Amino acid sequence: MSEPLKRWICLGCGFSYDEALGLPEHGVAPGTRWADLPEDWVCPDCGTPKAQFEMVVIGYAPGGPQLAQTA
Amino acid sequence: MNPTFVLRANERGHDVISSDGPTSSYVAGHPGAFITRESSFNFHQYQAGRPGFGPIRVFGDETFHGAGCGYNMHPHHNFVICAFVLEGELTHINTAGEGTVDRLRQGDYYVFSAGSGGKHCELSISPEDMNAIYLWVLPSQLYLPPSYHRGHFDLRTRRNQIIQLVGDADGALPFPQDLRVSRLVTDRKGAFAYAPRSAEHGLYLFVVDGTLTCGDATLGRRDSLGASGVKTLEFEAADATDVFIVETAIIDDDRVRAWEKEQAEAS
Ligand SMILES: [Zn+2]
Numbered sequence: 001m002s003e004p005l006k007r008w009i010c011l012g013c014g015f016s017y018d019e020a021l022g023l024p025e026h027g028v029a030p031g032t033r034w035a036d037l038p039e040d041w042v043c044p045d046c047g048t049p050k051a052q053f054e055m056v057v058i059g060y061a062p063g064g065p066q067l068a069q070t071a
Numbered sequence: 072m073n074p075t076f077v078l079r080a081n082e083r084g085h086d087v088i089s090s091d092g093p094t095s096s097y098v099a100g101h102p103g104a105f106i107t108r109e110s111s112f113n114f115h116q117y118q119a120g121r122p123g124f125g126p127i128r129v130f131g132d133e134t135f136h137g138a139g140c141g142y143n144m145h146p147h148h149n150f151v152i153c154a155f156v157l158e159g160e161l162t163h164i165n166t167a168g169e170g171t172v173d174r175l176r177q178g179d180y181y182v183f184s185a186g187s188g189g190k191h192c193e194l195s196i197s198p199e200d201m202n203a204i205y206l207w208v209l210p211s212q213l214y215l216p217p218s219y220h221r222g223h224f225d226l227r228t229r230r231n232q233i234i235q236l237v238g239d240a241d242g243a244l245p246f247p248q249d250l251r252v253s254r255l256v257t258d259r260k261g262a263f264a265y266a267p268r269s270a271e272h273g274l275y276l277f278v279v280d281g282t283l284t285c286g287d288a289t290l291g292r293r294d295s296l297g298a299s300g301v302k303t304l305e306f307e308a309a310d311a312t313d314v315f316i317v318e319t320a321i322i323d324d325d326r327v328r329a330w331e332k333e334q335a336e337a338s
Contacts, residue, residue, distance in 0.1 A: 009209070011128060012115065014150035014185055016213055045146050052118075054128075054326070056209065064214030067187045071148070 008034055009056050012048030016056075021069045030069075072301050073286035075273075076121070080293035083132070084110035084117025090140065097143060099194055104140030108133045111277070111295055122326045124275050124297055125319035126248050129207035132293060134200050135159070141194035141201075147185035149215075151208045151247060153237060154193070155180040155224075155254075155315070157279060159201030165191040167219040178224045182237055182244045186215035204277070204315060211248050220244045230258050233265060233316060249320040257281070257312045265316055266303045273299035273321040281312025 005019040017023065017037075022030040026044050028037065034055075041050045060068070086108040088094050090101040098106055110117045111130035124130075128150070135141050144164070154161065156175045163173045163181060167189045175181065183191060195201035222244045224236055235243045238251030246252075249272075255263065267274055276283065277295040285306040288296060298304050299321050308314060 007213070009149060011113075013146060014148040014207075015146075016149055045148070058209065058211070058213050061186070061212040061215040064187065064212070067214050071188070 005031070006034060007056050007058065008053040009058075010043040010046060010048050011052045011054055012043055013046040015043050015045045015071065016068060017053065018065070018068055021065060023071065025070055072298065072304060074288050074296035074298045075300075076297045077288050077290070078111055078121070078295045078297075080109070080291070083293075084108075084114060084120055086110070086116055090137075097145070098140070099143050099192075100135075100137050100140035104135070104137035106133060106135055106140060106142075109293070111275075122330050123324075124317075124327075125273055125321045125324065126209040126250065127206060127275070127317065127319060128209060129205060130275070130277065130295075130317075131205040131207075132202070133205055134202045135161075135193075135195035136200055138198040139194060139196060142192060144190050144192040146188065146190045147183075148188050149185055149210055149213055151182065151184045151210050153180060153182050153206040153208075153252065155204045155206075155236070155252075157202045157204065159195055159199045160197060161201050161203060162194045162196055163191060164193075165189065165219050167217040171219055173219075173221055175221065178226050179221065180224065180236060180244075181219065181221040182246055184210065184215055184218045184247055186210070186217040189217040204279070206252070206317070208246075208248050208250055208319075215247055224254055226256050230256050231261055233263060238318075251318045253316040253318070255308060255312070255314045255316065257308045257310060260307070260310050262305065262307050264303050264305045265318070267301065267318050270300050270302065271321060272318050273297060274301070274304050275317040275319075276304075276306070277315045277317075279313035279315065281314070282309035283307070283312060283314055
């Protein structure tokens with residue numbers, strides 16, 4: 001069985017990365033694993049390095065995934 | 072009951088962030104302005120501390136120095152950010168809802184839930200220093216509608232009692248997480264007790280000024296303590312003591328346990 005898809009949050013600004021959604025607006029396809037983002041990837045909003053993101057288990061508010069997809 | 076940990080004022084992370092050079096786009100007020108930041112937990116360049124407390128990721132004691140000092144307009148998502156102004160005046164421009172230009176002075180505080188995205192700018196316009204306590208908390212849900220609320224704690228009339236500023240008590244500002252922030256300002260010595268909602272709720276006490284005694288621990292200005300698994304936390308506060316009491320759910324926190332283990336092994 002494959003690992004469930006995870007969510008990560010930027011500790012510099014709160015920007016979230018969701019493996020299921022990717023970041024199509026920033027060239028990251030849906031389903032892209034956190035581990036597969038380049039090590040020099042930084043938060044698109046605040047420039048915080050990848051190492052200062054934290055994996056979180058937090059659900060979305062209603063309508064959240066649609067908004068997150070275009071963040 | 073003794074605290075689970077004690078964090079001394081001088082053990083916190085210390086950053087000085089200049090309005091000149093590489094941080095000039097982030098910090099307002101060039102030339103001459105700068106921000107000092109004392110962090111109870113890991114934050115930005117300071118990565119040697121406790122990773123947080125329950126859903127709390129930042130507990131910062133910040134001072135804006137120099138006319139026009141502050142943070143230029145910048146974005147946030149998800150985090151619930153609070154500021155409690157201790158000294159000076161904070162001008163806060165925030166995009167949540169219809170947008171707000173707010174001016175906060177001693178005793179004023181705000182709760183900004185960034186949710187699906189918001190921006191804010193925070194400035195101390197006058198040459199007087201602005202000192203505030205900042206709290207950043209992970210929300211109960213991602214991408215909530217952004218919101219902004221502000222409140223006031225009257226230091227003169229609400230002495231010698233624990234007053235809830237943020238949380239679910241009457242008159243407290245709402246907060247989208249299982250968390251409550253209270254404040255106690257004394258003008259005489261007294262014994263106090265705080266009973267968290269359950270043993271799964273932890274307490275973080277931060278002494279702004281004065282002296283607090285809890286079990287074997289005596290805390291002075293800007294010292295703090297954490298306690299978890301307690302039914303009631305009893306403590307004594309000296310005359311002229313000002314304390315923040317944060318109560319929050321201690322959700323399964325592997326990062327903190329890993330950090331505590333590392334610390335124990337290193338010592
Ligand atoms: Zn960020």
